[in-house]
Amino acid sequence: MDAFIWDERYMTGEGIVDTEHQELVRIINLVVEKVSRETPEAEINEILGRLVQYAVVHFRHEEELMAETGCDPRFVAKHTEIHQEFARQVVSMRSISGPATGMEDLLRFLTSWLAHHILGIDQAMARQVRKIRAGGSAEAAYLEEAKRAADPTTSSLLAAMSSLYRLIAARNESLQQLNQSLESKVAERTQDLVKEQEQLRIAMNQVAVTQKKLLESEHKRSEAAKQNMAAYLAQIIDGDPVPTFVINADHRITHWNRACSIISGLPASEMVGTKHQWKTFYPEARPTLADLIVNGSLDEQLETYYHGLFQRSRTIDDAFEAERFFPELGHGGRWLFFTAAPLRDRSGSVIGAIETLQDVTERRQAEENLRQYQNQLEELVAKRTSQLAEANVELESERRELEQLLGKVEEAQQQLLQSEKMAAIGQLAAGVAHEINNPVGFVNSNLGSLKSYVGHLLNVIGAYEGGDAAQIEAARKAADLDFLREDLPSLIDESQDGLSRVTKIVQDLKDFSRVDQAEHQEADLNAAMESTLNVVANEIKYKAEVVREFGDIPLVDCVPAQINQVFMNLLVNAAQAIPTMGKIFVRSGCQNGHVWFEIEDTGHGMSEEVRQRIFEPFFTTKPVGKGTGLGLSISYDIIVKKHRGRMDVTSKPGEGTCFRLWLPVSFSPSE
Amino acid sequence: MSRILIVDDEESILKSLKRLLRAAPCTCGNKTFALEVQAFNSPVAALEAAKNEDFDLFLSDYRMPVMDGVEFLTAAKAIQPDAARLILSGYADLNxxxxxxxxxxxxxxxxxPWNDYDLMSAIGQALAHRELLMENRQLANLVRQEMGDTTPEALEAERLERIEPGITEVNWGPDGSVVLDPEFLARE
Structure with a gap:
């Protein structure tokens, strides 16, 4: 514990001066501490020496400061004089002081002297320095300071100081005289000394009184500042638009702002100083949140009065907030959101509480409306959900019906596909029958003729064998041998040709519908087109001349039987589109990894409306019973879906139609 | 000698038919017909011939380019209504x-394919039937003449009319003129 406590009042405002004052104080305290611990005298003396040295340095600094600033020379002289006096006194006191008691006197002297020196002359110096720096003249500053010295507290202090110095000086002198005189006068001198010490104590008391007065005047000043502060605070609270009241540790209202008066209908004049803060909210007396905070035992009581409605504030520690409905307030009650926070003094003990009340009725109503609206919506959603569920069930049953229908439709479609195939075969059979019947007809007839020829020839041979010239002549005539010789080779040639035609047609038919071509394989589609053309040639040769313009194409990975079916369909359609006699161009080529075939006719073409519908199943322009309306639909299915190709068509009414189909050379079913 | 016109777009058919008709006897009952055959592989050429020469019988294929057998025979009937008409076809639908x-x-x-005997019989029967009709007509005309129902002039006019239809009719124009060839005028 320091003997000399540094205080703000000692601050002069001059940085270096204050620092050195503090160092002096620290050294003094060190000395006091050492003395109290009965440290060896040598060490104490050493510290005291340091103190004196430091004081000398410090005094020089102060004197330099005054010289720099240009203080009044009178003041400088006086101040320097005081410093020198101090040094002298300390030196003399040290030289005569014995152990213990002398040391104590010395310390007391040092402490008091330093306190008064700082408060008095050093502060005066600092004030003058400030004034001079602010532009005042040194003399004016000195005079003003002199006037200040006339102040009773200051003058009494100074008087005490001077008396102190005088006493010390006198004592020092007498002590010296005493030392110089003989030891015999010690007792007498001691008595004198006792007296003098008594006087010294009185002087010290006077100093203490003066110090007290000084402190009181300081206290008055801070009291006035405090009152100003309180007024200022009251204004802030009063002007706050949020209803706010403050209570002190006795639960008495200290502040009740205007907004609070308006919301409660109770003016501040009635409320301040009372404990009626509850009146605003409750019909009978009970603690408010602020009261609970002042009481301290928060947790139990909050539970009693606020039933879990409160919570700790998220922004301020120790503060609590709650939201409640107050039916007594306003028209039909109000919702209030109130926050209460403790007020603490410096030591941290609660000296009151502040509570703010926010009217959140409108927000509450909005929330309530929102909640109602939400409930309505939820009901609506529930209703809709059940409706949707019903609809879902209906849809599900409809879907099942549709699936059944779809199954039936697929079945029907399979049957139709079969019938389309049969129709195509029937159509084909007609042409093929005609084409086979022709050669069979003439070969058969030729054989009949050959039979009679052979008969005649045998007769002629018989006649030659008989050797009768007349008979030979008759037989030759009957046989018309010249004609036979001419006709027989051609008869046989034609018959052979007819039979080879039949063979070829049968081969074409086999090629066209070979069972082993119903699998994916690498196929020469030009050859496939040729065999298809042969099969349908009989069907189209009466309608059109076929112009072949085949390009070089690679083998294509496909199902040849299906591609043949498409070729046949397109060729027969082309022939049927030609009214009397026209041309059918069959072209092929290869481009970008695709093989293309083009079948163009010079028929009657079709309109845009028809063109858009040709790939629809059951769409046909042929008379009832003539076409199934499935041919192109199946072709499209084969080319586009089964072979991942493409089918384009261009047509102009009156000019003809051109189908072009594209097939990828290598087929990858996964795409 | 009965003149027969054959039309088929298939040359081999024509040749085999000619062989058949040349050699085999064409008989019906106790009658035997000698045949003279003219063959055409195009209906158009055949019609042209029919305009210039008399034929007793037309034998036509059904499916041919440009015109089918029915169309050909219809045209031939207009030119020579008394000739017999046969169709020889490998295929024809009901229509x-x-x-x-x-x-x-x-x-x-x-x-x-045909049976040679059946074909020859059919030709013989058709020729016999035609001959009978012609004979009937001739006898009927004789009877009418004797009964006074008709005159040799009328019969001659009928004959001429058969050869050149419309020759016995006179078309009077509105101004009293004689229009010789209304068809030609109409074409103009």
């Missing part, structure tokens, strides 16, 4: 048959 019977009044429909 074609109906047209052939109703529009052309064919004597026979013979399918390909």
């Amino acid at each position: 074609a048959l109906v047209r052939a019977v109703n529009e052309v009044g064919i004597d026979r429909f013979i399918g390909k």
Whole structure:
């Protein structure tokens, strides 16, 4: 514990001066501490020496400061004089002081002297320095300071100081005289000394009184500042638009702002100083949140009065907030959101509480409306959900019906596909029958003729064998041998040709519908087109001349039987589109990894409306019973879906139609 | 000698028919017909011939380019109504048959491949039937003449009319002129 406590009042405002004052104080305290611990005298003396040295340095600094600033020379002289006096006194006191008691006197002297020196002359110096720096003249500053010295507290202090110095000086002198005189006068001198010490104590008391007065005047000043502060605070609270009241540790209202008066209908004049803060909210007396905070035992009581409605504030520690409905307030009650926070003094003990009340009725109503609206919506959603569920069930049953229908439709479609195939075969059979019947007809007839020829020839041979010239002549005539010789080779040639035609047609038919071509394989589609053309040639040769313009194409990975079916369909359609006699161009080529075939006719073409519908199943322009309306639909299915190709068509009414189909050379079913 | 016109777009058919008709006797009952055959592989050429020469019988294929058998026979009937008409075809649907019977009044429909004997019989019967009709007409005319129902002039006019239809009719114009060839005028 320091003997000399540094205080703000000692601050002069001059940085270096204050620092050195503090160092002096620290050294003094060190000395006091050492003395109290009965440290060896040598060490104490050493510290005291340091103190004196430091004081000398410090005094020089102060004197330099005054010289720099240009203080009044009178003041400088006086101040320097005081410093020198101090040094002298300390030196003399040290030289005569014995152990213990002398040391104590010395310390007391040092402490008091330093306190008064700082408060008095050093502060005066600092004030003058400030004034001079602010532009005042040194003399004016000195005079003003002199006037200040006339102040009773200051003058009494100074008087005490001077008396102190005088006493010390006198004592020092007498002590010296005493030392110089003989030891015999010690007792007498001691008595004198006792007296003098008594006087010294009185002087010290006077100093203490003066110090007290000084402190009181300081206290008055801070009291006035405090009152100003309180007024200022009251204004802030009063002007706050949020209803706010403050209570002190006795639960008495200290502040009740205007907004609070308006919301409660109770003016501040009635409320301040009372404990009626509850009146605003409750019909009978009970603690408010602020009261609970002042009481301290928060947790139990909050539970009693606020039933879990409160919570700790998220922004301020120790503060609590709650939201409640107050039916007594306003028209039909109000919702209030109130926050209460403790007020603490410096030591941290609660000296009151502040509570703010926010009217959140409108927000509450909005929330309530929102909640109602939400409930309505939820009901609506529930209703809709059940409706949707019903609809879902209906849809599900409809879907099942549709699936059944779809199954039936697929079945029907399979049957139709079969019938389309049969129709195509029937159509084909007609042409093929005609084409086979022709050669069979003439070969058969030729054989009949050959039979009679052979008969005649045998007769002629018989006649030659008989050797009768007349008979030979008759037989030759009957046989018309010249004609036979001419006709027989051609008869046989034609018959052979007819039979080879039949063979070829049968081969074409086999090629066209070979069972082993119903699998994916690498196929020469030009050859496939040729065999298809042969099969349908009989069907189209009466309608059109076929112009072949085949390009070089690679083998294509496909199902040849299906591609043949498409070729046949397109060729027969082309022939049927030609009214009397026209041309059918069959072209092929290869481009970008695709093989293309083009079948163009010079028929009657079709309109845009028809063109858009040709790939629809059951769409046909042929008379009832003539076409199934499935041919192109199946072709499209084969080319586009089964072979991942493409089918384009261009047509102009009156000019003809051109189908072009594209097939990828290598087929990858996964795409 | 009976003149027969054959039309088929298939040359081999024509040749085999010529061989058959040349050699085999064509008989019906106790009658035997000697045949003279003219063959055409195009209906158009055949019609041209029919305009210039008399034929006793037309034998036509049904399916041919440019015009089918029914169309050909219809045209031939307009030129020579008294000739017999036969169709020899490998295939014809019901519609074609109906047209052939109703529009052309064919004597026979013979399918390909044919039986030589059947074909010869059919030709013989058709020729005999035609001969009978002609004979009937001639006898009827004689009777009418004797009964006074008709005159040799009328018969001669009928004959001429058969050869050149419309020759016995006179077309008077509105101004009293004689219009010789209304068809030609109309064409103008």
